[in-house]
Amino acid sequence: MPILSAPDGTELACHVLGQGRPLVVLPGGPMRASAYLGNLGGLDAHRQLWRLDLRGTGESAVPADPATYRCDRLVDDVEALRLHLSLERMDVLAHSAGGSLAMRYAARHPDRLGRLALITATPWALGMPATAEDRLAAARLRESEPWFTDAFPAFEAWLAGSGDFDPVFLPFFYGRWDDTARAHADREEDETNDDAGDLYGADGAYDPDVTRTGLARVAAPVLVLAGELDGGPRPALARRTADAFPAASLPLWTGVRGPSAVGRASPADRDHLASVPGMDTEMRTVQANGITLAYRAWGPQDAPPVLLLHARGADGADWSEIAPALAAGTRRVYAPDLRGHGRSDWPGDYGYEAMRDDIHALLGAFGIARADVVGHSLGGAVAYLLAQHSPHLVRRLVLEDVPAPFPLDPPRPPAERPDGDLPYDWAMILATDQQRNAPNPVWWDHMGRITMPTLLIGGGPTSPIPQEQIAGLADLLPDARRVTVDAGHLVHEARPEEFLAAVGEFLSPAARTPS
The missing domain is CATH 3.40.50.1820 (Alpha/Beta hydrolase fold, catalytic domain)
Structure with a gap:
């Protein structure tokens, strides 16, 4: 515990x-x-x-x-x-x-x-407290119950302040008054301070x-x-x-x-x-790069593909409010759990390039020759490494509040693992921290290879990501545009409508090529 x-x-x-x-x-x-x-x-x-x-x-x-x-x-x-x-x-x-x-x-x-x-x-x-009238109106819906005749007058008196609390009307606090409900009610006194x-x-x-x-x-x-x-x-x-x-x-x-x-x-x-919306947990899996990756999917299977890559510590469900809007009958949207996250394998190797190669293999497993790729934070870094390494796979690239591959100054100190089970492999946190402290210089040197149209979305001054780094990336890429949404690091969560407006326009059907 x-x-x-x-x-x-x-x-x-x-x-x-x-x-x-x-x-x-x-x-x-x-x-x-x-x-x-x-x-x-x-x-x-x-x-x-x-x-x-x-x-x-x-x-x-x-x-x-x-x-x-x-x-x-x-x-x-x-x-x-x-x-x-x-x-x-x-x-x-x-x-x-x-x-x-x-x-x-x-x-x-x-x-x-x-x-x-x-x-x-x-x-x-x-x-807005519930009123006595509210409670009595709901209670009257139970008049066919065998206990109603004894319970209702006592309940009405208690709500009016003319009677004490009486266990006889406990059934009004349960949808079904059976042995399970009685046992639940009997425990209340011991469980309540x-x-x-x-x-x-x-x-x-x-x-x-x-x-x-x-x-x-x-x-x-x-x-x-x-x-x-x-x-x-x-x-x-x-x-x-x-x-x-x-x-x-x-x-x-x-x-x-x-x-x-x-x-x-x-x-x-x-x-x-x-x-219910936002609670959908239907998962699928695919073998890619020697591991099992879990993923979610939305939209018609034959529609142009869009790949959504989540931030560190999250999983594909992070996109569950964005993905349906992007799909909307015109796109096939995929949101995988990166290795070491959620229900994908936790293999112990958490190099950025390994995550990049996972996504390359995932696209191959799906038979996708070219896709639009959207990445947030860590997912953005994986996305730009994929675009550098295999530019033919990426039609358009969206980078949401992504850190530039500069060494952290001061370096991030070793993190202390929280107690209990985690939804990600703690080794992934340590490995990605090391790579943030000392990124491979080639990642910056190869930014010029990203020639496809690229949209960079910054979270503004309240984001922990230095916005001048995002501006520097935009200046370096041959075909980049940059927008700022003053929402902090979690742009697609905090301002989903503005995020969707920017991304939807950028990934417009008019600019598509066959996948």
């Missing part, structure tokens, strides 16, 4: 299930240990789940300062987990009260979010105006999932939550409520969650 330290020294525990690209999971309660979520109804078959026990719950330590239980104070713990995983951006799934923590995180760190799923999350962070829960929403926890302003800058795809039987949130309130994000989808699951939407999902529910 991985243990990490929060900024204030509190030890935080994570429970890791499954394999694949990490999915950080924030539990509800508020302040209930993550154990109640289990494997999210089988979602660990598609993703590697990192279930975080919030401080003071489950296996995580009790903090010295109880005020740090407040929702906005927990944002630093979530960011500590991202840093622990060495991810430039991470996918997050949050349930119930954990949704407000996820929204506070997204508002504070919009560029660090890959994808976000809010599962039956009441939007306290937006100043009630004192911490009382402080979770203390004054200052949410700040709806600040949260809304921050969420307006979230370019990542967001799934807001509402259950038909859920009173917090009702589907209408979930829609208002989705409206706070620039790119949110809102499917409605009928007959589902609360924990049934995650920890007790049916097989059909699991398929739905695995196939």
